[in-house]
Amino acid sequence: MSAFVLLTVMTALRILSRNRLRAGLTMLGIVIGVGAVIAMVSIGQGARAAVQAQVASMGTNVIVIMPGSTTVSGVRGGQGGAVTLTINDAADLKKRSPLLSDTGWARRDVMQIVNGNRNWNGPVNGVSPSYLTIRDWSFMSGGPFTQADMESAARVALIGQTTLENLFDPGEEAMGATIRIKNVPFQVVGVLAPKGQSAQGTDQDDVIFIPFTTAERKVFGSQFLGSVGALFASTEESADLPEAVEHIRETLRARHRLEPDQADDFTIRTQVDIGKVQESTSQTLTVMLFAIASVSLLVGGIGIMNILLVSVTERTKEIGIRMAVGAKRMHILTQFLIEAITLSLFGGMIGVLVGIVGARLTTVIAGWPTMISLDAILTAFLFSLAVGLFFGLYPANKAARLNPIEALRYE
């Protein structure tokens, strides 16, 4: 049997190489289908990896608590408009919930920042030292401010990469320099490592961090001392997130004295929620491309079936000869199936190459991140094999069921 298969494969290759144009056109559908699958999965996985990196750049297992909205004379403020969250909430949460490894807080405002003769309008964040740990910020040089800085409302600042580029000349030393925020001088004590885009598409490096107390007392000003823009908390394990969220909700509702029929005056979001939005977008894209690839593989399969039916008719006499010298139905069936599979596998191989090149080109031209996955290549390959088998079966069976005498007489 092995000699039979080997020789049949060789025969199939010879027959296909004889009709190169025809074989090529037949394979085109499979090539496009498999190429589309590979390219699509590469783009999809690249996008997912990018989203995961963005979500991870938020920090690990982060929970964000935003204040609710205010209603003043019937005019509703947006989310975060109210000043319902305070540093006391944060301290209490940490005390009451053993699941939370840390809590922090931040308040932000856009301010004019000046360094010498350069200036920049960017977000200034007054934050607790724990905020930096929760959000997983690391440093290019210098380091975070301390609890002591916080207590003494020290005028120290940490600056992000984008802000650095806009405020300082290339090569100019930022560490130790004095910048002015709303005319208050601050000493730069740390330069932050870049984080890139957030999951929402904002530049996370366009940022300045100063101690919360300093911000509250010397820069922003405050109607209610201790009110914050947002609370941040983190857990050790991501599995603890849902339970921690419930715990925070209960604690805050109790602290804010909300009746059971009143809505929350805050919103809680986790990294998981933020990642989900992005994933569903890329999933829509994946489903769409998968549909295109399936249609293409189907069309490719029909192409193979069509050309094999032509081939069976053209080679009716040959089939008759083979039967006359003792080919069984199984032999004829196998021969045409092997031809179908050879066509589809070749198409699949070329398709894999096209897909890889396509994915690379997407990265180079459109700048989308792509990740070529071995799984996708294997799946596409098996799929093209299955297409060959499935669509080859009908013509092969037709050939195997020919009557030897009629086949021999066929001209």
Add this chain to the structure above:
Amino acid sequence: MVPLIVCEDLWKIYRIGDVDVQALRGINLTIDRGEFVAVMGTSGSGKSTLMNLLGCLDQPTRGRYELDGLDVSTAKPDVLAELRNRQIGFVFQNFNLIPRTSALENAQLPLFYRGVSIKEQRRQAAAALQRVGLAGREQHYPAQLSGGQQQRVAIARALVGAPSILFADEPTGNLDTASSREIMDILEHLNREDGITIILVTHEPDIAAYASRELIMKDGQIVQDVRRASHLSVVT
């Protein structure tokens, strides 16, 4: 010893449209091992139908056919294929070689379906080509060979599996006189020296003259069955 071929009241009826065509009408025939039989008759007399039945390419509508003691009249297609592969060799009027495939590969074909190793297939096919005088032409394609040479490749293919019967359907019908002679000499040699039973369908008396037994068919029946001691007296 059991005769090689035994036919009892063999009928073959084709249905063409609404009309039944009785191609064979009760054939009774016994052929022994080593015979050289010529089947003669006008076209439509049923000689090709008979050959298809005897060659296990087709099955009778009625009646019994035993090949080498085995009843094949009701055998399954794969059993018939196996018999054609092991017991039977065919030589056709139009050679029926696979185009764009070398003489060697054409001659290998029966062994290909027997599951013999590739090396052994090539060795035996080369030996068969040598027997028909085509040594050195193994890699030629049918289109590069003359009609006589093509028919010799076909004979090599029929021989390669060491069959007990060789069916030749008008083997010289497409050949000139010289080539016809060569082919008939090869067949005669195979019959005499190797003891292969040959059943030859022809309508040319001088070709039939090579045989030691002559069947004449008419309207689906054997009307004459003549044995000759030697063909030589007839040829000269």
